[in-house]
Amino acid sequence: MHNLEFPACQPEEQLRSIIDRKRGNTKIALDEALTRVLQRYDLLQEHFDNQTLTTLGAEAWEDEHTAALLHCYAVEVDALSELKRLIRGNQPLPLRKICPYCGIGSPGQFDHYLPKARFPEFSVHAYNLVPCCGQCNAIKGETWLVNGARAFINFYADALPTSAIVCPEVDWLDVAGTAVPNMTFSLVCPDDFDAHRFALIEQHFDRLNLLERYREEAPSEFYDLRISARARKATTTYDLRVFLQGWIDQHTEGRGPVNWKLALYQELVNQDRFLHDCLT
Numbered sequence: 001m002h003n004l005e006f007p008a009c010q011p012e013e014q015l016r017s018i019i020d021r022k023r024g025n026t027k028i029a030l031d032e033a034l035t036r037v038l039q040r041y042d043l044l045q046e047h048f049d050n051q052t053l054t055t056l057g058a059e060a061w062e063d064e065h066t067a068a069l070l071h072c073y074a075v076e077v078d079a080l081s082e083l084k085r086l087i088r089g090n091q092p093l094p095l096r097k098i099c100p101y102c103g104i105g106s107p108g109q110f111d112h113y114l115p116k117a118r119f120p121e122f123s124v125h126a127y128n129l130v131p132c133c134g135q136c137n138a139i140k141g142e143t144w145l146v147n148g149a150r151a152f153i154n155f156y157a158d159a160l161p162t163s164a165i166v167c168p169e170v171d172w173l174d175v176a177g178t179a180v181p182n183m184t185f186s187l188v189c190p191d192d193f194d195a196h197r198f199a200l201i202e203q204h205f206d207r208l209n210l211l212e213r214y215r216e217e218a219p220s221e222f223y224d225l226r227i228s229a230r231a232r233k234a235t236t237t238y239d240l241r242v243f244l245q246g247w248i249d250q251h252t253e254g255r256g257p258v259n260w261k262l263a264l265y266q267e268l269v270n271q272d273r274f275l276h277d278c279l280t
């Protein structure tokens with residue numbers, strides 16, 4: 001899980017480029033709606049700047065305008081493809097293949113953070129398009145506010161903690177004479193992070209079932225790390241720990257401190273049981 005860089009583009013210009021490619025009644029409806037849409041773009045920018053997204057209300061659109069605005073995203077033209085490339089291409093290289101919502105999947109889709117059914121005017125607004133994996137996109141769906149509070153982190157706008165929030169626990173089970181790790185996860189609010197803001201993170205984790213998804217993914221991460229550790233051919237746990245810690249530190253620079261895999265690796269590297277198992 002990581003923050004996203006705002007794409008280096010002007011949302012208004014992107015919208016105009018997409019509208020220019022439309023024809024017939026769709027083009028007519030979009031030209032009619034353009035002034036109001038741009039007013040809504042300004043309002044969205046204000047809410048991003050003031051961190052007041054929760055209070056952004058929906059606009060009442062006529063049916064033909066709603067259909068035309070949704071058409072902008074549903075029927076992809078070159079300008080929309082270019083916008084998607086800009087959004088993906090502006091993310092730091094170590095993060096481009098990681099879904100920000102979960103930190104597990106590959107971000108092959110785009111989520112409309114403000115659901116396009118309620119906010120059709122933002123269907124192709126760059127700040128409303130979040131690259132994410134299909135599983136997260138399907139779970140989030142049209143969910144926006146729940147009891148007046150946002151249900152998911154906005155990775156463009158919401159600052160994340162600057163230290164780890166996923167706490168792995170590793171117990172070793174004896175399975176037919178072989179020690180097998182049982183890895184579970186909990187969520188921990190850092191001391192320097194506001195508890196009220198952390199409630200949104202808890203809500204996000206809960207709705208996406210992230211701790212359980214991490215538990216399911218953990219065994220393959222364990223085996224990958226063990227293969228890398230054994231390939232080092234270290235003969236002491238000290239040498240192996242120094243090597244692995246350096247590897248984790250370098251990846252933390254690129255992926256940030258909230259990454260759940262790095263938290264798991266760190267927990268394993270702290271365990272002598274794991275290090276002994278990796279010695280040659």
Ligand SMILES: [Zn+2]
Nearest residue numbers: 099102133136
């Ligand atoms: Zn995901």
